[in-house]
Structure formats: structure tokens, C-alpha cells
Amino acid sequence: GFAAAIKAAELGARVAMAEGGTLGGTCVNVGCVPSKTLIRAAEAQHRRLHHGFKGIAATDGRPDWRTVRSQKDDLVSELRQAKYWEVLRSYQAVTLFEQRAEISSGHGVRLADGRTITAGKILVTTGASPWAAPIPGLAGVGYLDNVTAMALERLPKSLIVIGASAVGLELAQIFARLGVKVTVLEALPRVVPAEDAEVGNALGDYLQEEGLEVYAGVQIEQVARAGDGYTVSFKDGGKTRAVRAEQLLVATGRRANTKGFGLDTAGVTLGKKGEIVVNEFPQTANLDIYAAGDVIGDPMFVYVAAYGGTVAAENALTGNLRRYDLSALPKVTFTDPGVASVGLTEDQARAQGIEPLVSRLPLEHVRRSLAARHTRGFVKLVADAATRKIVGAHILASEAGEMITEPALAIKFGLAIEDLTATFHPYLTLSEGIKLAAQTFSKDVAKLSCCAA
Known part of the structure; x- marks a missing residue:
């Protein structure tokens, strides 16, 4: 407005x-x-x-x-x-x-x-306003949303987060890093379910390594509140489980x-x-x-x-001279490592009749990531095999959001793989990972020297 x-x-x-x-x-x-x-x-x-x-x-x-x-x-x-x-x-x-x-x-x-x-x-x-999925027992127990969670008077000892898209995961990691025992529950098969599958699977693993309990692909059966905490019962791979925590945060959408x-x-x-x-x-x-x-x-x-x-x-x-166009829209989830994407995944490209070329660059090949000791993640680029134009980018990296604008511009203006590799990228920057990922379409970057063109 x-x-x-x-x-x-x-x-x-x-x-x-x-x-x-x-x-x-x-x-x-x-x-x-x-x-x-x-x-x-x-x-x-x-x-x-x-x-x-x-x-x-x-x-x-x-x-x-x-x-x-x-x-x-x-x-x-x-x-x-x-x-x-x-x-x-x-x-x-x-x-x-x-x-x-x-x-x-x-x-x-x-x-x-x-x-x-x-x-x-x-x-x-x-x-828009926070919305809670229709979960049995939820309506009567009282729970946190993103607004009330950030306004808590004190940190709880434990927290259950229902929903593992951007809002739920960001808040889950915030509270976990501040010393709260956090359990995340997601109905879909992986965290950040709208993102590239490999990105979601890897991020879920990283969060668990950090100490969060993450359950994806679950069916929540009941939410109950008793005394000083909450109990959430759910089915996980055919087994019925229950988790308990002092607070409950619902982040199932808006x-x-x-x-x-x-x-x-x-x-x-x-x-x-x-x-x-x-x-x-x-x-x-x-x-x-x-x-x-x-x-x-x-x-x-x-x-x-x-x-x-x-x-x-x-x-x-x-007089309606300008169209509302979201065709090259980048999006970011501010976890650590972060998630950033724009354009099509490999599967989405095929669904649109595009034969995809895919490059995947682990962050261990990005010198800035090595220097910062932040090598969790990768850069994935998707190109049209017929035109070699970039049609998608999917990044899992520390500061992934700072890397996604270049691929977004490439998609918006129809740039090809060679346009990215021919562009100067300052050495020891995260954005160099975009060039290296573009080089990965045709070269083994592990065999290149530093700054190799």
C-alpha cells in the first residue's frame, strides 16, 4: 500500500x-x-x-x-x-x-x-495473517504464531514447530541457536517443500546435525495441552510418535x-x-x-x-500499460545455510518441454566458503540444452540470498551459460560460485587453479 x-x-x-x-x-x-x-x-x-x-x-x-x-x-x-x-x-x-x-x-x-x-x-x-492448518485439538489449546513467538517474555526450554517452510524453519533455528530444544514437524516429504528436492533434503540433514529434531512426511493426529506444556501426536512412517514441549509454534502458512x-x-x-x-x-x-x-x-x-x-x-x-510479471522472481529462506532460488527446477523444466542441462557445484570448491569455514551446501544451475540459456538456479549456502540476483538477471534477460563464465567475478567472493557453477557445465572445476577463466 x-x-x-x-x-x-x-x-x-x-x-x-x-x-x-x-x-x-x-x-x-x-x-x-x-x-x-x-x-x-x-x-x-x-x-x-x-x-x-x-x-x-x-x-x-x-x-x-x-x-x-x-x-x-x-x-x-x-x-x-x-x-x-x-x-x-x-x-x-x-x-x-x-x-x-x-x-x-x-x-x-x-x-x-x-x-x-x-x-x-x-x-x-x-x-495477510497467520493461518493454522485444521489439526485435531489445535483450536482449543492456544499456540504461538510468528508474531507472538518473537515477542515472548522469556525463552522456553523446549519448542515444537509445526510447519517447515521459510517462517517455521527460520524461527526454529533462531530458538535452537538461543538454547531452546526444538522439534520441527512437516506434513510434506521434506523441509522447504516448495524448493528443489536436493536442497530440502540437505537442509533437513544440516538442521539435524545442529541439534534440531526434524520429522518430515508426518501426519499430525492430535494436539493437547496439559499443565505446563504441549503434546503433539503424529504418524511417522506408520509408527505413532509423540513429542512434548513447553511451547508450540504453528507456522503452516498465511x-x-x-x-x-x-x-x-x-x-x-x-x-x-x-x-x-x-x-x-x-x-x-x-x-x-x-x-x-x-x-x-x-x-x-x-x-x-x-x-x-x-x-x-x-x-x-x-490505463493498464504495465503487466504484473513474476517470471524471474528470486526467493530466499534465511536459514543457515540459507536457501535461494529462481526459475525452474530440473523436473519443472522437463514438465515444460525443456531438456535441462544441470550443473552442481559443492561449496568446497568456492574459495570464499573455504576461507570462512562455511562449506555446507552447493550451487545448482539449470539451463536449456537447446539454447544454453539459464532457466533456473538453486542455492544452499551461507548468505545464499546474496548470490541469487545474478541468476535472476540471467533468466530475466535470457543470458546463456557462456555469458556467466565470461563475466568477471571478484576472487574470494561468494558470487564467484555462480561463475564456477557455470563452468561446471563443461569443466571439472576441481582441476582448475584459483581464478582460472
Whole structure:
């Protein structure tokens, strides 16, 4: 919504923005910013004991969670002030109404205080909220979600995490590295199930080596709460198991916030999961109403939401000249090692009629990873055998997110394997792993000298 308001103001429009929650939405307040700073704090704690360097003394000590949490909250407040409130003040054409609103007619929006605003175009960016899968016993026991987990007053001794996609795994590793005994349960066959299978299998192994208990491919049968903890019963390979913990975190996904905004009477169509259905502009069934961000469903990333809001505002004011295109969208899971991907997997390429070429480079061949003692993982590139153009990249590595933009650009602009190998990559950088992976299509990089072209 904020990105849309700025774009509309830049195009000369007067903008009314209604916000019934906290300015800044999910990312800065309860999503990306707080989780990523906690990830770094947990990593710092973990490295005290597990850094891989001889001659450097390992130090122990339980973290001060309240201080860690307080520093996280301070950063959130600082960014909300600097990147939202102060930015808002610089746009005189944008008026913020700090209250809930709903669509009252085709061009009217009714505020909670009874006032009505009329506009030529309306954009819905109401986001999404944590959603819990229908698990027997879950509804009545009370549990943590990503928001309440990061606001805990104290660290629990043990934690069960249901759901092993990005949010669940990031929080699971945070708490494990801060000294909590963590068990992860996932219904699908592996962690990060939407990613390349080899990536998910390897990450699951690494997390278990780090001390997390990970069960994938399970069927949860019952959740119960008794006394000072929770018990989750599940089937694992035909066997019935039960795990117990002081706290329970449910991270089984998010659902669009579409109830109570007047969408049903405005002619806006909803999908099977309650998300707003849009076309490529992104316009709803009511052509004067656009929607963007998490409210239109997956993928729910803040950079996708900002892009979608910008496209929607531009189209609403200039006449649908720009298409909403996610064809070269990179995504990142901020575990350690991290997961980053863009484009097609090998199997997806075949399903689209593409004969894939696949290269796989273990991180032991990336000199920066060797120097940093972070060699867990690999870089996998997928190319079209007919054209040699890059069509996919799948990375499991420390700081994988810092490596994925180059393959994304390669896919977006139709670059081939040789374009990557012919590009200078500074020595002892992680990005050199992209060049080495491209060289792996035709060479054995183990037989190359350092910096070999």
C-alpha cells in the first residue's frame, strides 16, 4: 500500500490511505525486519561455540533474551519512523487515515468514523495473517504464531514447530541457536517443500546435525495441552510418535485479509483460499478496484507486494500499460545455510518441454566458503540444452540470498551459460560460485587453479 501511495503521488494523484493497524504493515513490524535481526543475533550466539577456526577460543553462555528482543524492537521502531512516518510527511498529496475502512460502493470507501471517501480508483492492500492448518485439538489449546513467538517474555526450554517452510524453519533455528530444544514437524516429504528436492533434503540433514529434531512426511493426529506444556501426536512412517514441549509454534502458512472490507458487495472475486483474484494488471473483477501484495495470495514477499502496489497504482492512473510479471522472481529462506532460488527446477523444466542441462557445484570448491569455514551446501544451475540459456538456479549456502540476483538477471534477460563464465567475478567472493557453477557445465572445476577463466 505504501509503495502504491508513493507511486500515485509521483504521478500527480491525490491519495487517501486508510490503515487500521500499525503503519508499515507486516514486514517492518512483525515480519522481515524483526526476524532477520533475530537471525543474526542467534547466529552470533551460535558462532561463539561453532566457528571452525583453530586458535580462537570458543565461549559459552546463555543469551539475554530480553535484551536481544529489546534491541529488535528498537530497530523496528527506528525503521518504522524513518521509512514510513518521515517518508509519509514528505508527500503532501498523501493523506493517512489511521482507522479501518471498507468499500461502500463502486467508488466509495467508508471509514470507521463514518466518513466516506470517493475516488476514481481503489487499491486493496490489506495483507495477510497467520493461518493454522485444521489439526485435531489445535483450536482449543492456544499456540504461538510468528508474531507472538518473537515477542515472548522469556525463552522456553523446549519448542515444537509445526510447519517447515521459510517462517517455521527460520524461527526454529533462531530458538535452537538461543538454547531452546526444538522439534520441527512437516506434513510434506521434506523441509522447504516448495524448493528443489536436493536442497530440502540437505537442509533437513544440516538442521539435524545442529541439534534440531526434524520429522518430515508426518501426519499430525492430535494436539493437547496439559499443565505446563504441549503434546503433539503424529504418524511417522506408520509408527505413532509423540513429542512434548513447553511451547508450540504453528507456522503452516498465511491467508489473505479479505473479510470485513466490503469486497463481496463491491463485485470483487475471491479465490479458494480467500485471496483476491486479479488479472495481469493486477485488476479485480470490478475494473475500478485493483489489489496487490499478500491479499492476492502467493508469493507473499514484501518486495513482491511493493512491486505489485507500484504496478497497480501506475495502471490505475495511466490505463493498464504495465503487466504484473513474476517470471524471474528470486526467493530466499534465511536459514543457515540459507536457501535461494529462481526459475525452474530440473523436473519443472522437463514438465515444460525443456531438456535441462544441470550443473552442481559443492561449496568446497568456492574459495570464499573455504576461507570462512562455511562449506555446507552447493550451487545448482539449470539451463536449456537447446539454447544454453539459464532457466533456473538453486542455492544452499551461507548468505545464499546474496548470490541469487545474478541468476535472476540471467533468466530475466535470457543470458546463456557462456555469458556467466565470461563475466568477471571478484576472487574470494561468494558470487564467484555462480561463475564456477557455470563452468561446471563443461569443466571439472576441481582441476582448475584459483581464478582460472
